[in-house]
Amino acid sequence: MTREQGRTLPSCPACGQENIAGVDRCENCLQPLRSIDVPETEQALSESAFSAPVSSLRLAYPPTVNRAASVREAVVLLGEDPNGAVLVLDGVRLSGIFTERDVLKRVAGRSGALDAPIVEYMTPDPVVVRETESVAVALHKMAAGGFRHVPLETADGQYRVITASNAL
Numbered sequence: 001m002t003r004e005q006g007r008t009l010p011s012c013p014a015c016g017q018e019n020i021a022g023v024d025r026c027e028n029c030l031q032p033l034r035s036i037d038v039p040e041t042e043q044a045l046s047e048s049a050f051s052a053p054v055s056s057l058r059l060a061y062p063p064t065v066n067r068a069a070s071v072r073e074a075v076v077l078l079g080e081d082p083n084g085a086v087l088v089l090d091g092v093r094l095s096g097i098f099t100e101r102d103v104l105k106r107v108a109g110r111s112g113a114l115d116a117p118i119v120e121y122m123t124p125d126p127v128v129v130r131e132t133e134s135v136a137v138a139l140h141k142m143a144a145g146g147f148r149h150v151p152l153e154t155a156d157g158q159y160r161v162i163t164a165s166n167a168l
Contacts, residue, residue, distance in 0.1 A: 010036050054138050054152055055131040057167065059160040062151075064089050065098075071107055071121050072114040074098045085149040085161045088122050094159055096122035099149050128153050135167050142167075 009018040010033060017028035024034055063077040064087045074086045078100055088096040098118055106121045107113045113121065127145055129138045129152045142150050142164060152160040 048136075050136040050139070051134050053132055054129055054135055054162060054167075055154075057135065057162065059152065059162060059166060062087050062159065062161040064159070065118060066090070067095055067117070067119050069118045070114065071098075071116050071118055074118050074122075075103060075107070075114065078103065083149070083161050083163055083166075085163075087151060087159050087161070088118055092157060094126070094128065094151055094153070095119075096124045097126040097149060097151060097161075098122040101148060126151055129162060131155060138162050139164065139167050 008021065010021060010023075011018050012026035012029060012031055012033065013036065014031040015026060015029040017026055019027055019033060024032065026033055060083065062083060062085055063081050065074050065077065067088060067090050069088070074088075077086045078084060078098075084100040086098045087094060088098060096119065098121065102121055102123065127141050127147065127150055129141060129150050131152060131154050138150060138152075142148070142162075148163060150162050152162050154160065
């Protein structure tokens with residue numbers, strides 16, 4: 001390639017003819033030029049923030065309730081938590097997740113729902129992200145399942161919650 005008036009002109013590898021940038025074939029010998037005028041990518045996938053492990057995200061510990069808690073108790077905790085999710089535990093094991101979306105779709109307008117056990121309205125056995133998985137994997141799980149919140153299980157058995165806004 002040569003430079004003319006501040007622009008780079010691709011040269012044909014077969015005949016050496018200088019051609020206008022972006023043409024598919026040499027104007028002199030009609031050889032294909034598609035492979036010599038291809039711009040290089042500026043950022044490799046390995047450098048992307050989406051390839052970082054979810055453990056690199058700053059996530060707070062979410063509020064938790066046990067399986068015997070009422071919906072009312074969980075709703076009070078939701079009002080205090082900016083992430084909008086409460087994890088339901090069976091001892092130390094994750095049993096379910098209860099979110100603001102559950103309140104709107106399952107609880108609102110139902111008589112007596114606030115005094116019912118949380119297990120009747122939570123999402124049982126939620127999809128979980130491991131801390132070694134990438135941010136891209138977490139976002140994919142959320143998109144594929146239609147979730148706005150997904151629990152993250154840490155190596156020490158603790159739980160956090162990832163939201164799309166945390167991951168982005």
